Amino acid sequence: MATAAGLATRSAADTAPLVPVEVKNLHKRFGDLHVLKGISLTANKGDVVALIGGSGSGKSTFLRCINMLEHPTSGSIAIDGEEIRLRKDSSGDLAPVDRRQVRRIRTRLAMVFQSFNLWQHLTLIQNVTEVPVHVLKVPREEARERAEALLHRVGLYEKRDAYPAFLSGGQQQRAAIARALAIQPDVLLFDEPTSALDPELVGEVLAVIRDLAEDGRTMILVTHEMKFAREVASHVVFLHSGQIEEQGPPEAIFGSPNSERLQRFIQSIH
Amino acid sequence: MSDALPEEIAAPHLPSASTTRSEFLKPHRIVLALIGVGLIVAAAMTLRWDWLPKYGDLILAGLWMTVLLLVVTSILGFLIAVPVGLAQVTGPRIFAWPAATFCTIIRGTPLLLQIWLLYYGLGSLFPFIPEIRQSFLWPYLRQAWPYGVLALTLSYAGYEGEVMRGAFAGVPKGEIEAARAFGMGRFTLLRRIWLPRAFQRVLPTLVGETVLQLKSTPLVATITISELYAVFARVRQDTYIVYEPLLLLALMYLVLTAILVYLFRLLENRLTPKSR
Ligand SMILES: Nc1ncnc2c1ncn2[C@@H]1O[C@H](COP(=O)(O)OP(=O)(O)OP(=O)(O)O)[C@@H](O)[C@H]1O
């Protein structure tokens, strides 16, 4: 039944273009702390949305709500036009009605974490084939071939049988990107993918992400790399204490910021 | 003498898999090995071993029983320890609390007491329950070994349940979260990520725990199970020879321990990530 619904939404894609990510009026509270105060954001196909903002402004929380790693307090989230069915649970937050729906939707969103979070007991190639084989039920051979191609693309083909612990941060993050691509996601979510890296390793990871952006991938990217955001993003969203303070094309945001907070933020970063 | 024994006997059995032959044959090791051989020869020449042929078969049977008890109870115990550990880490309180209580009770009471409670307690209760007397299990429940197996299994489960709790909790949150973020269901996540990760972390501890389990097996001799120790107790009773049987018994436990440690090391080498 779940697959039938999935097929129905997929086939509708041929007629009207589906919106990969559509978030409406999202609120999130951690107890008394009101972290997200009504955020709406749409990412159309091929959009690269850069989320910027100070520490604690709620960027990670917002990203984690999109794939339900965090349960929002209110609001709605739709992926590829399919709204995640939610209902209030005992904690006062919105919990998914149907876990299987969330799992299915999660396989269309791939997340790249600040601290890579590769599975340390698996080699790189195993990390990349893990989800295709054990969640998406792709035949092992096919998954392996695809994984090898992806590791090749991120420049880690030679390291495919190495364990993550023996790689540099930059290599681990590139492997994490290959793992994300392996599920052939509709949307890539990046949470500060270069913040945990030594400065000399940032470039290699950004190069891979830039490559993906040029491929026309839909991405939502939390970053502190303003120069990169300016070059790669199609849309920039500035978050301040849980609200969208300002948004627009990168030229406008970085070239002529309206709000004083954004001006100060941009200056503080440079 | 008994202090010196473990060194020479255990050491030659425990090369780490990476040791090469030349590293292995270091001068001090050769000297120790020679001393060991000397001691064994001296023991063989000067002490009384004439009882040995007569009890050979019994000793082998006892050895087999001990190995069987160790393997069966460790595996069963571990299978119980996994949910016991997991329940304490993520379970709802109705599971977490009994699991924690179970660990506390098992770890907080002497194993000997547990064995006796099961054997004399349960074992003497069962004959009064007609359903059990008539069931197909009764022929087994009349014997001692089910109680010994149960007690040793629960003991291992209690200690390892606590160890697994720590191991599960110690797996980095980010790795679990990544699995969830990629749409893994709970069971797949446990089977593919959480459990293997926890097991890998726990393996070094598990060696020691299993050696302790081996050395707990003689306790079931008190409920008439003829494992290794029970056989030697009988030899001593029959022959009035005290020292030699005990010496041989100690040697056999040492060798068993060495084999156990070696097997675990093989496993560890297979499961631990290596650079290449
Ligand atoms: N699980 C949680 N429980 C309670 N408070 C939380 C939790 N996660 C985040 N917060 C709080 O929510 C606020 C927003 O956190 P968030 O991680 O989303 O910020 P951020 O914009 O990603 O910041 P940074 O740039 O430092 O990563 C912070 O004040 C943080 O302390």
Ligand SMILES: [Mg+2]
């Ligand atoms: Mg963050």
